[in-house]
Amino acid sequence: MNNVFEALAHPTRREILERLKSGSKTAGELADGFDVSKPTMSGHFAKLKEAGLIQADQKGATIFYSLNLSTLEEVLLGFIGRMGVEPNGKEEG
Amino acid sequence: MNNVFEALAHPTRREILERLKSGSKTAGELADGFDVSKPTMSGHFAKLKEAGLIQADQKGATIFYSLNLSTLEEVLLGFIGRMGVEPNGKEEG
DNA sequence: CCGTAATTTAGGTATTTGCCTAAATACCTA
DNA sequence: TAGGTATTTAGGCAAATACCTAAATTACGG
Numbered sequence: 393m394n395n396v397f398e399a400l401a402h403p404t405r406r407e408i409l410e411r412l413k414s415g416s417k418t419a420g421e422l423a424d425g426f427d428v429s430k431p432t433m434s435g436h437f438a439k440l441k442e443a444g445l446i447q448a449d450q451k452g453a454t455i456f457y458s459l460n461l462s463t464l465e466e467v468l469l470g471f472i473g474r475m476g477v478e479p480n481g482k483e484e485g
Numbered sequence: 486m487n488n489v490f491e492a493l494a495h496p497t498r499r500e501i502l503e504r505l506k507s508g509s510k511t512a513g514e515l516a517d518g519f520d521v522s523k524p525t526m527s528g529h530f531a532k533l534k535e536a537g538l539i540q541a542d543q544k545g546a547t548i549f550y551s552l553n554l555s556t557l558e559e560v561l562l563g564f565i566g567r568m569g570v571e572p573n574g575k576e577e578g
Numbered sequence: 579c580c581g582t583a584a585t586t587t588a589g590g591t592a593t594t595t596g597c598c599t600a601a602a603t604a605c606c607t608a
Numbered sequence: 609t610a611g612g613t614a615t616t617t618a619g620g621c622a623a624a625t626a627c628c629t630a631a632a633t634t635a636c637g638g
Contacts, residue, residue: 394496397490397493397494397499398494400490400493400494401490401493401494402626403487406490409568410567410568413568413569418584419586420583420584420585423585428628429627429628429629430584430585431587431627431628431629431630432626432628433585434585434587435586435625435627437585437586438586450634450635452584452635452636453583453584453585453634453635453636454583454584454585454635455584455585459568461568461569461570464565464568464570465565465570468561468564468565469565469570471493471499472557472558472561472562475506475552475554475557476506476554477554477557477561477562495595495596497596511615512614512616513614513615516615521596521597521598522598523614523615523616524597524598524599524600524615524616524617524618525596525597525598526615527615527616528595528596529596530615530616543605545606545614546604546605546606546613546614546615547605547613547614547615548614548615579638580637580638581636581637581638582635582636582637583634583635583636584633584634585632585634585635586631586632586634587631587632588629588630588632589628589629589630589631590627590628590629591626591627591628592625592626592627592628593625593626593627594623594624594626595622595624595625596621596622596623596624597620597621597622597623598619598620598621599619599620600618600619601616601617601619602615602616602617603614603615603616603617604613604614604615604616605612605613605614606612607610607611607613608609608611608612
């Protein structure tokens with residue numbers, strides 16, 4: 393759980409997650425969209441994977457990364473709930 | 486927004502927030518509950534405040550910190566929403 | 579096996595973080 | 609003013625983070 397929050401603390405990693413919303417992408421595709429080197433991106437992928445926020449599927453020499461929304465749900469909604477925030481967004485009636 | 490995620494990345498800071506759920510507390514009360522020094526705690530408070538997650542009310546020599554749930558709501562629910570997670574959490578029946 | 583493509587690992591540096599103790603500041607009371 | 613309490617600021621250090629380039633790894637096609 394701490395892993396998840398640490399992973400989310402970097403803007404590049406949050407954006408990786410957002411870009412994976414539309415479907416899985418290879419490490420290279422993903423990396424090309426950002427302004428840092430591929431090794432640096434590889435490190436970001438590793439952190440996201442370790443946190444359980446993405447998963448890797450190897451197809452030949454290519455790795456496809458895809459979103460693991462359940463971890464995000466579990467951890468963020470769990471925390472929000474623990475903080476007493478009603479996640480239904482119903483305060484204006 | 487990045488400030489918020491960075492502030493949430495440290496377990497001590499998340500726990501500060503959870504302890505403030507039950508109402509505002511002085512910096513000293515809050516610090517006594519943790520295993521690190523008061524200056525270190527003061528640094529954590531500063532980060533939470535900078536992120537807009539808590540607010541400070543000075544009463545004489547004492548500072549009362551209290552939760553700012555709206556920031557948490559805005560940022561976390563905003564992100565979750567952007568990720569396409571339905572925040573109603575209804576899959577286990 | 580050789581060449582090429584995709585990705586990670588290795589090695590190195592600069593910056594940031596998290597922690598500490600000591601000192602400063604702000605406020606209250608006598 | 610002096611003394612006491614509450615909290616932050618200052619200064620310093622070790623560890624972690626984020627980044628880079630170069631090299632290694634893994635897989636595929638000929």
